[in-house]
Amino acid sequence: MKNEHGGKTVYGANLGILMLETQFPRIPGDIGNATTWPFPVQYRVVRGANPENVVRGDATLLVDKFIEAAKGLVASGCDGITTNCGFLSIVQDQLTEAVPVPVATSSLMQVPMVQSMLPPGKRVGILTISKETLTDKHLKAAGVPLDTPIMGTEGGKVFTRDILGDALEIDFAACREDMLEAARIFVKTHPDLGAIVLECTNMTPYAADVRRETGLPVFSIYTYLKWFHEGLVPDRFTSGLDDPKPGIGLR
Numbered sequence: 001m002k003n004e005h006g007g008k009t010v011y012g013a014n015l016g017i018l019m020l021e022t023q024f025p026r027i028p029g030d031i032g033n034a035t036t037w038p039f040p041v042q043y044r045v046v047r048g049a050n051p052e053n054v055v056r057g058d059a060t061l062l063v064d065k066f067i068e069a070a071k072g073l074v075a076s077g078c079d080g081i082t083t084n085c086g087f088l089s090i091v092q093d094q095l096t097e098a099v100p101v102p103v104a105t106s107s108l109m110q111v112p113m114v115q116s117m118l119p120p121g122k123r124v125g126i127l128t129i130s131k132e133t134l135t136d137k138h139l140k141a142a143g144v145p146l147d148t149p150i151m152g153t154e155g156g157k158v159f160t161r162d163i164l165g166d167a168l169e170i171d172f173a174a175c176r177e178d179m180l181e182a183a184r185i186f187v188k189t190h191p192d193l194g195a196i197v198l199e200c201t202n203m204t205p206y207a208a209d210v211r212r213e214t215g216l217p218v219f220s221i222y223t224y225l226k227w228f229h230e231g232l233v234p235d236r237f238t239s240g241l242d243d244p245k246p247g248i249g250l251r
Contacts, residue, residue, distance in 0.1 A: 014039075016041070018070060019043050019083075024166050029205030042076055046069045059090050086138075086221070087133075102231075108126065109143065114197060122193070127198050129159070159202075196210060198220040
C-alpha cells in the first residue's frame with residue numbers, strides 16, 4: 001500500500017469556522033448548526049468575541065484572538081478558514097497574513113463577483129443585520145464598492161434585537177417576517193436591484209423565502225462556503241480515465 005503523507009491531527013474536515021461566543025439557538029441553515037453543511041467542518045470559539053463587540057464595536061481590537069483560534073484550526077487539520085460574522089471582513093487581511101491557508105471571512109466578499117454577473121443597469125444589494133454599523137472600512141476590506149445599496153433589519157421586531165442581544169430564546173417565525181419585510185422595502189426603494197447578498201450568517205435559513213418574495217437571486221455565506229470548500233476538496237469525477245487513490249486528507 002502506498003505511503004500517505006501526514007502532518008495533521010484531524011482528517012476529512014477541511015473547513016474551519018471561527019465562531020463568536022454566543023448562546024442564542026441556531027437552526028439548520030445557520031452557519032453554527034453543523035447539520036447545515038453537506039461536508040464535515042471544524043469549529044473554534046473565539047472567547048471574548050460576541051455579536052455586540054464585533055458588529056457594534058471594533059473587531060480589530062480582537063484580531064489577536066481570531067488569529068490564535070485560526071492557527072488552532074489549521075493545526076487541527078483545516079485547509080481553509082472562515083468566520084460566522086460578515087462584519088469580520090475588517091480582519092480579512094490580518095488573518096490571511098497570519099495563517100498559511102486561504103481565508104474567507106465574510107459573505108460580503110461575494111459582492112464584486114455577483115455584480116460582475118448582472119446585466120447593465122442592475123446592481124447587487126446587501127441585506128445586513130446592522131446597517132448603522134456596517135462602515136466603509138468593512139466594505140473596503142471585502143472589496144465592495146462604497147455606493148452599493150444596503151438595507152438593514154434594524155426596523156424589525158426580533159431578528160436584529162435578539163441576535164445581537166444574544167437572546168437565549170428566539171422566535172424564528174418572527175425573524176422570517178423581519179427578513180421578508182426588509183426585503184420588500186429594499187426592492188421597493190431600489191428598483192434597480194438585480195441580486196441580494198446576505199451579510200449576516202444567521203440569515204441563510206431565510207434565503208429561499210427572500211428569493212421567493214423578491215424574485216431576485218440571493219447569495220449567502222452558505223453559497224460562498226460551498227464554493228470555497230469545493231476548491232479545498234474538489235469533487236472527483238471518472239470517465240474511463242485512471243482514478244488515482246484520493247489523498248488521505250480528501251473525502
